[in-house]
Amino acid sequence: MAGRHDADGRRLFAKKLDFKRGAVDLTHGAGGKASAQLFEELFRPAFDNPLLDRGDDQARIEGAARMVVATDGHVVSPLFFPGGDIGALSVHGTINDVAMAGAVPTDMTAGVILEEGFPLADLKRIVQSMAVAAADAGVRIVAGDTKVVEQGKGDGVFITTTGLGAIPDAVKTPPAADRAQAGDVILVSGTVGDHGVTILSAREALPMSAPFESDTAALHGLVADLIAAAPGVKTLRDPTRGGLATAVNEICRASGVGALLRETAIPIRKTVDAACELLGVDPLYLANEGKLIAVVEASEADAALAAMRGHALGREAAIIGEIVDDPDGFVQMETAFGGKRLVDWLTGDPLPRIC
Amino acid sequence: MCLALPAEVVALDGDMATVNLDGVEAPVSLAFLDGVGVGDFVVVHVGYALSRVDPDIAAEQIDAMRGEETAGEPSAYGDVS
Amino acid sequence: MKYVDEFRDPAAARSIAARIADEVDPTRSYAFMEFCGGHTHALCRFGLEDLLPPNIRMVHGPGCPVCVLPVGRLDLAVELVTTRPEVILATYGDMMRVPGTGGVSLLTAKARGGDVRMIYSTAQAVELARDNPDREVVLFAIGFETTTPPTAAAVKAAAAGGLKNFSILCNHVLTPAAIDAIMTTGSAESRARLDGFVGPGHVSTIIGAEAYEAPARKWDKPIVISGFEPNDLLNAIHLLVRQTNKGEAQVENAFARAVRPGGNAAAQALCDEVFALRDAFEWRGLGTIPESALKLAPAYEGFDAEVKFDLQYASRPDHKACACGEILRGEKTPAQCAVFETACAPEHPLGSCMVSPEGACAAYYLYGRFRGVAPRLAAAE
Numbered sequence: 001m002a003g004r005h006d007a008d009g010r011r012l013f014a015k016k017l018d019f020k021r022g023a024v025d026l027t028h029g030a031g032g033k034a035s036a037q038l039f040e041e042l043f044r045p046a047f048d049n050p051l052l053d054r055g056d057d058q059a060r061i062e063g064a065a066r067m068v069v070a071t072d073g074h075v076v077s078p079l080f081f082p083g084g085d086i087g088a089l090s091v092h093g094t095i096n097d098v099a100m101a102g103a104v105p106t107d108m109t110a111g112v113i114l115e116e117g118f119p120l121a122d123l124k125r126i127v128q129s130m131a132v133a134a135a136d137a138g139v140r141i142v143a144g145d146t147k148v149v150e151q152g153k154g155d156g157v158f159i160t161t162t163g164l165g166a167i168p169d170a171v172k173t174p175p176a177a178d179r180a181q182a183g184d185v186i187l188v189s190g191t192v193g194d195h196g197v198t199i200l201s202a203r204e205a206l207p208m209s210a211p212f213e214s215d216t217a218a219l220h221g222l223v224a225d226l227i228a229a230a231p232g233v234k235t236l237r238d239p240t241r242g243g244l245a246t247a248v249n250e251i252c253r254a255s256g257v258g259a260l261l262r263e264t265a266i267p268i269r270k271t272v273d274a275a276c277e278l279l280g281v282d283p284l285y286l287a288n289e290g291k292l293i294a295v296v297e298a299s300e301a302d303a304a305l306a307a308m309r310g311h312a313l314g315r316e317a318a319i320i321g322e323i324v325d326d327p328d329g330f331v332q333m334e335t336a337f338g339g340k341r342l343v344d345w346l347t348g349d350p351l352p353r354i355c
Numbered sequence: 356m357c358l359a360l361p362a363e364v365v366a367l368d369g370d371m372a373t374v375n376l377d378g379v380e381a382p383v384s385l386a387f388l389d390g391v392g393v394g395d396f397v398v399v400h401v402g403y404a405l406s407r408v409d410p411d412i413a414a415e416q417i418d419a420m421r422g423e424e425t426a427g428e429p430s431a432y433g434d435v436s
Numbered sequence: 437m438k439y440v441d442e443f444r445d446p447a448a449a450r451s452i453a454a455r456i457a458d459e460v461d462p463t464r465s466y467a468f469m470e471f472c473g474g475h476t477h478a479l480c481r482f483g484l485e486d487l488l489p490p491n492i493r494m495v496h497g498p499g500c501p502v503c504v505l506p507v508g509r510l511d512l513a514v515e516l517v518t519t520r521p522e523v524i525l526a527t528y529g530d531m532m533r534v535p536g537t538g539g540v541s542l543l544t545a546k547a548r549g550g551d552v553r554m555i556y557s558t559a560q561a562v563e564l565a566r567d568n569p570d571r572e573v574v575l576f577a578i579g580f581e582t583t584t585p586p587t588a589a590a591v592k593a594a595a596a597g598g599l600k601n602f603s604i605l606c607n608h609v610l611t612p613a614a615i616d617a618i619m620t621t622g623s624a625e626s627r628a629r630l631d632g633f634v635g636p637g638h639v640s641t642i643i644g645a646e647a648y649e650a651p652a653r654k655w656d657k658p659i660v661i662s663g664f665e666p667n668d669l670l671n672a673i674h675l676l677v678r679q680t681n682k683g684e685a686q687v688e689n690a691f692a693r694a695v696r697p698g699g700n701a702a703a704q705a706l707c708d709e710v711f712a713l714r715d716a717f718e719w720r721g722l723g724t725i726p727e728s729a730l731k732l733a734p735a736y737e738g739f740d741a742e743v744k745f746d747l748q749y750a751s752r753p754d755h756k757a758c759a760c761g762e763i764l765r766g767e768k769t770p771a772q773c774a775v776f777e778t779a780c781a782p783e784h785p786l787g788s789c790m791v792s793p794e795g796a797c798a799a800y801y802l803y804g805r806f807r808g809v810a811p812r813l814a815a816a817e
Contacts, residue, residue: 274377339483351529361439402557406641
């Protein structure tokens with residue numbers, strides 16, 4: 001969505017948008033004056049950068065040799081939750097996708113689909129949240145689009161983001177899912193299940209209260225520190241939907257190896273652990289939005305761990321297992337007793353159970 | 356089956372109680388249990404307290420499991436009824 | 437977590453495991469059934485079978501109310517919510533994904549516009565009825581004796597509140613009857629194969645350990661009531677080994693910290709008031725079992741959704757290749773079922789044992805199918 005200015009700089013819009021009591025209507029997505037106004041009075045000042053100001057439908061970025069691009073759709077419900085909202089989530093999620101390839105994220109786009117009747121006050125809150133998240137991360141939101149669907153055809157707001165980044169020259173072999181080998185060490189940057197439990201308890205209106213908070217965060221700074229200390233890092237993955245379990249399974253499958261995790265080594269908050277016990281869900285399958293999994297050579301494991309622990313987002317980082325030879329690609333886990341269980345892919349959606 | 360956990364009663368309000376499990380609080384019905392006090396541990400299933408955990412029996416059982424038998428004959432750590 | 441962590445102490449676990457290893461008779465094998473899905477889950481989740489001597493086999497029982505619910509009963513719930521827009525179906529999370537006939541689950545029905553609401557407590561269902569006087573709230577009631585009193589409480593509350601728009605689709609089932617069914621549907625040989633039972637812990641907090649004296653006597657097998665933490669299970673297995681070695685067939689309450697003599701009288705009284713025994717009820721994988729399930733007592737028939745909505749139950753057979761019956765009786769292992777892991781997997785279950793994570797086949801698939809295939813990795817101590 002590009003901005004349009006009247007040639008003499010006169011204001012194009014008779015009345016300013018009411019962000020306190022106004023609501024989105026179908027004209028805001030139609031591409032005409034209303035769309036322009038939404039862009040002029042909300043998106044442009046919030047995302048504030050010269051590329052966006054130029055008013056084109058796309059942004060011209062000076063390219064680098066090794067570009068990384070990633071895209072993500074965000075449909076989280078509820079839109080606002082302890083620790084963040086869909087806006088912050090969308091920015092962090094895309095920054096993290098780019099960062100997991102060893103790239104430095106620089107620019108992103110945001111496509112927003114709004115439901116007719118969505119309060120402008122809430123939209124403003126979300127857009128501001130995106131702006132803050134992007135600015136904090138040094139990332140520009142340089143292009144976007146807005147559409148509006150009829151009431152009942154959307155869940156308030158859906159956001160699709162695409163992020164771009166370049167891999168620095170210093171990163172010789174970028175991390176990738178298929179690079180894990182037997183003997184490599186698996187690390188996690190912090191506690192698991194925080195975001196998933198927060199959303200689950202907020203969404204299902206469970207009669208349960210605790211200071212849950214989403215861990216949504218931009219991880220590129222942590223990644224940079226990690227790569228500096230352990231330049232041979234093999235794989236990076238952020239365990240979002242499907243949780244730690246699915247992410248490790250994905251890595252093993254791509255690399256044709258298996259894994260052995262140690263349950264007692266996996267960091268988890270007491271309240272999250274208790275909530276999972278109460279609900280009967282397995283924290284290994286819950287989403288994390290501010291954590292990463294790293295696979296490094298054994299010789300670099302200690303340096304990787306120290307680097308992560310030295311960063312604000314990695315204080316509780318831990319070594320949680322290792323990659324092993326296994327043509328069947330099973331992820332096994334040693335429980336506290338030394339007994340073993342399989343940590344399989346996620347089937348379906350983790351729902352609370354009574355049995 | 357019957358996912359249920361022992362949780363500490365931290366507040367009472369007539370027929371209802373608030374339990375706390377490691378920082379997670381939840382409301383629980385006391386419809387099936389009498390004489391529950393703050394500090395008691397109750398077994399909670401789908402929002403109802405079904406039974407109170409007896410701290411003495413629990414302590415005995417924990418010791419027996421560790422192998423710290425009391426003096427005399429080896430104790431069976433189950434009640435033969 | 438207090439009263440949880442202590443029963444997960446690895447040192448105590450090793451100590452009990454050592455005693456089991458000491459006491460097993462190396463010249464024979466033992467097969468114990470853990471009846472309860474929660475016990476199956478604990479066995480698998482903690483990898484307990486790795487601590488048992490190789491001549492002890494745990495046979496996973498039917499004790500998961502989700503697994504034993506016949507497809508036809510689930511179809512009734514799906515039918516209600518898809519054909520009647522006035523119905524709000526309140527259900528526990530467990531039932532949401534189970535596929536009914538044609539693969540239609542409650543989740544599918546919800547996606548198609550059915551008003552399915554997940555509840556965590558039956559009280560929420562009553563609240564729904566109060567808050568939506570122009571709608572019909574139906575509580576999809578499943579569960580063994582642990583879950584039955586909460587349903588009874590809901591019905592009582594609805595009656596006390598004069599609610600006309602609340603009813604239950606009752607599928608509550610009874611555990612001692614299920615033990616009888618396992619023992620009767622099998623051959624004499626399969627009966628002889630099982631040496632004893634790990635009895636349900638939470639069910640016993642309600643009905644008391646005494647409820648198992650009859651089946652223990654009738655089938656001459658020991659039954660040890662166990663809590664759900666891993667050390668509780670190891671302890672119970674130890675006690676079963678002891679009794680088996682001595683040829684005893686007693687009921688032992690190894691969960692005395694929560695199971696009182698007689699169980700919970702208040703809960704039992706309420707259930708006796710609100711429910712009555714059905715003559716017979718079909719159990720998935722076990723066939724029709726007499727006096728094994730509950731319906732509402734005549735005084736509470738106004739809350740029976742089957743009567744209110746004139747629901748007709750139609751039995752649907754399981755897939756021909758499904759071996760759940762034999763698996764439940766310990767005659768086959770999941771891996772020996774012809775369709776295990778191929779046509780039958782948790783995402784598309786064909787039979788009861790695969791339907792919930794606590795069914796024998798699902799538990800093995802999700803937690804244990806690497807055994808016998810993957811290289812045995814040495815545990816770091």
